[in-house]
Amino acid sequence: MPLRFAAARTPATSPIARVLARKSPGRPANDNGDAPRVVPSSGIDPTMRAALRQFATHGMAAAGIARFQAEKAHFAGDGDACRWWLGICRSLDRRLGERLERSLAIEDLLAR
Template sequence: MPANDNGDLVDPAHMHAALRHFAKHGLAAAQHAREQAIIAARAGDRPTFEWWLEICRALDRRMARKLHRSHACAGDTGR
């Protein structure tokens, strides 16, 4: 296991999507994923919010934690 592995793993589908997203948006990719998650949350689209949250998590865990806390609802995993 890598020395920096803290067990907060991202599943392969989200990692692949995050890498493609990074290739398209560069260093702004995490912020863009966060914005997409917020748009989905405001629209009440929980599955899309979760998708973008996981992409954000793959790119910037700290940003994803803050995003999750600000849009948490019952039944969340609390990651």
């Protein structure tokens, strides 16, 4: 009868223990890019505060409503209000804000 040798294993190094061991968490992903956000010394900048308030009021529709307000101000000729709402829209949804800015620039060119 042949003899087989099986080395003893400690429970800490068994394959099951290695699978069940907790892995250290990796670094969190950041989809905002590497540029740090400049915040005034008084805390959160006013546009971000307004964007958060807009989101609290309107939920997922907040960016669309901000876009509507920006367009309404633009067509009323109120440039300051348009820039304000555009900033809020851009804070809530960057791509929507960029599209809105391009469309308003095209409207300005067509109006001339």
